[in-house]
Amino acid sequence: MTIDEQRLKLVEKTSRARKMKEPGAAVSFALGFDDERVGTVPRTIAEADWKVLRRLHPLALERFCERVLAEIERVTHLSAQSAQSAQSAQSAQSAQSAHQRYLDIFKTIEQRDREIASIFDDPKRSNALTMLARMRSEGLLMEDEFSSLSPETRGAIQLLLGAE
Numbered sequence: 461m462t463i464d465e466q467r468l469k470l471v472e473k474t475s476r477a478r479k480m481k482e483p484g485a486a487v488s489f490a491l492g493f494d495d496e497r498v499g500t501v502p503r504t505i506a507e508a509d510w511k512v513l514r515r516l517h518p519l520a521l522e523r524f525c526e527r528v529l530a531e532i533e534r535v536t537h538l539s540a541q542s543a544q545s546a547q548s549a550q551s552a553q554s555a556q557s558a559h560q561r562y563l564d565i566f567k568t569i570e571q572r573d574r575e576i577a578s579i580f581d582d583p584k585r586s587n588a589l590t591m592l593a594r595m596r597s598e599g600l601l602m603e604d605e606f607s608s609l610s611p612e613t614r615g616a617i618q619l620l621l622g623a624e
Contacts, residue, residue: 504585505585505588505589505592505610505616506612508610509588510585510588512608512609513583513588514583516605517580520580520595520600520601521580523600524572524575524576524580524598525576528568528572531572532569535561535565536561536565579591579600589616589620592609593621596617596621597621
């Protein structure tokens with residue numbers, strides 16, 4: 461399974477989990493845990509960790525958006541290079557049409573929009589662990605930022621992500 465397929469699967473699971481009434485169950489369900497682990501994951505985070513999340517949320521969101529824009533730029537840049545080489549070689553068939561590039565970018569934005577919503581929407585204490593775990597799994601938290609969380613919260617995130 462590719463990384464994009466894994467991300468999409470986690471996005472879909474998270475969306476279903478949001479509809480669940482109990483936050484701890486939603487966290488466990490979204491991250492694919494069985495019932496045995498549910499009891500070991502705290503339902504909320506400490507006030508100090510909540511403040512850290514509120515500070516990190518816009519930084520992680522900015523990092524995610526930068527990645528998406530870089531991805532779009534690669535599509536645009538590769539397409540432009542392809543078009544230039546096609547013009548010089550007089551082979552218009554090898555270059556993507558403007559419409560195809562548009563469709564590729566649109567598809568990327570649609571997919572990343574679902575991901576951004578599943579990671580960053582609705583920041584509240586009851587889903588803070590899920591949010592932090594998703595940020596961590598996407599590589600959106602720097603090591604020093606992750607270390608600024610309490611040991612309990614770091615442990616819960618590592619448990620949710622399957623790390624020992």
